[in-house]
Amino acid sequence: MSRVLFLVFFYAIGVLSGIQYEGGSVFLQYDGQHYFNIAMSGYTHDYQYAFFPLFPLLIRFFGLFGVAIPGILFLNHCLTLLTGVALYYTGIKVMGKTSAESFNIARLWIFSPISIATEIVYSEALFVFLTVLTYYLYKRNHYVGAGVALGLSIATRNLGSALFFSIFIVMMYAFLKHKDWKQIANVFKLFVPATALAVLYPIYLFVKVGNWHYFLDVQYIYWGRIRTNIFEEIIRDISNLSETYLLFIFTYLALAVCVYVLYRGIKTREDPILILYLIFSIWIIFSTSREIDAVSSASFYRYLFGCSSVYLLLNRDLKYKPVIILSTVMCISTIIFFCGGAFLI
Numbered sequence: 001m002s003r004v005l006f007l008v009f010f011y012a013i014g015v016l017s018g019i020q021y022e023g024g025s026v027f028l029q030y031d032g033q034h035y036f037n038i039a040m041s042g043y044t045h046d047y048q049y050a051f052f053p054l055f056p057l058l059i060r061f062f063g064l065f066g067v068a069i070p071g072i073l074f075l076n077h078c079l080t081l082l083t084g085v086a087l088y089y090t091g092i093k094v095m096g097k098t099s100a101e102s103f104n105i106a107r108l109w110i111f112s113p114i115s116i117a118t119e120i121v122y123s124e125a126l127f128v129f130l131t132v133l134t135y136y137l138y139k140r141n142h143y144v145g146a147g148v149a150l151g152l153s154i155a156t157r158n159l160g161s162a163l164f165f166s167i168f169i170v171m172m173y174a175f176l177k178h179k180d181w182k183q184i185a186n187v188f189k190l191f192v193p194a195t196a197l198a199v200l201y202p203i204y205l206f207v208k209v210g211n212w213h214y215f216l217d218v219q220y221i222y223w224g225r226i227r228t229n230i231f232e233e234i235i236r237d238i239s240n241l242s243e244t245y246l247l248f249i250f251t252y253l254a255l256a257v258c259v260y261v262l263y264r265g266i267k268t269r270e271d272p273i274l275i276l277y278l279i280f281s282i283w284i285i286f287s288t289s290r291e292i293d294a295v296s297s298a299s300f301y302r303y304l305f306g307c308s309s310v311y312l313l314l315n316r317d318l319k320y321k322p323v324i325i326l327s328t329v330m331c332i333s334t335i336i337f338f339c340g341g342a343f344l345i
């Protein structure tokens with residue numbers, strides 16, 4: 001029901017705003033148009049190399065049947081709901097949480113500000129689903145399946161590398177500590193398929209343009225990004241307080257929640273994989289900023305809150321209700337602002 005309501009709400013605001021959307025569809029805003037063009041015509045311009053290939057391939061698959069946009073939107077909705085289910089069962093079967101706690105974790109994902117990106121032609125629904133699936137399969141000792149899901153997540157967004165290195169560090173630490181050679185076999189089972197899938201796009205780039213990391217370079221060349229870190233971001237944003245708007249507040253509210261979650265996770269010695277994943281994710285998210293924006297971190301909150309359900313798995317006694325209320329308010333505000341023409345994502 002939430003997906004239906006969000007969809008109606010999103011489409012109604014988009015139509016009433018009277019904005020002429022690129023590609024003629026409210027569902028093809030901003031990066032959605034780039035994903036669609038890559039799916040239909042391949043990588044025809046250098047700036048497109050910033051977008052990883054798995055999601056455009058799925059759009060292209062639906063396009064074979066003449067339903068490229070409806071098909072991928074339907075898949076996004078299905079993946080959003082499946083992610084909620086996966087979070088629920090991860091909470092119960094992996095983290096030992098109660099049914100009520102696990103449901104709250106799933107509900108936080110459904111009402112996250114990142115919901116706006118799951119309503120349109122964006123890759124967030126696919127990426128978060130593969131991330132949660134990787135973690136669930138790994139904790140259930142299905143290493144090959146976890147490796148495949150992990151490799152596909154990296155083929156969707158480069159942020160998947162955060163989970164890749166988190167799991168690798170923890171598995172290697174366990175091996176060095178216990179000298180259990182079976183752990184090495186598990187490392188191979190997981191990371192051989194994960195690496196094989198993850199390097200396909202860099203290999204493609206090396207063959208086509210002679211640069212395996214060109215997907216990073218184009219961010220600086222064509223997309224107005226600069227190298228930075230979280231401390232520089234904060235200082236830069238504070239220096240532009242005169243131009244502060246609600247998205248700035250959202251970003252740092254989300255960051256504060258993530259830092260609190262991290263603090264609680266370390267204090268109660270929760271799963272080190274999730275702790276590392278949160279640290280790496282924050283570092284990667286703030287490693288670049290949009291030089292052209294007055295508030296350079298304005299859209300980062302959707303990434304920070306986008307995986308917040310995973311982060312909340314860290315904590316056994318976190319108060320869920322305030323976080324869910326905050327997330328829902330941010331979610332509805334995001335839909336209104338985005339459909340009104342604000343560049344949020």
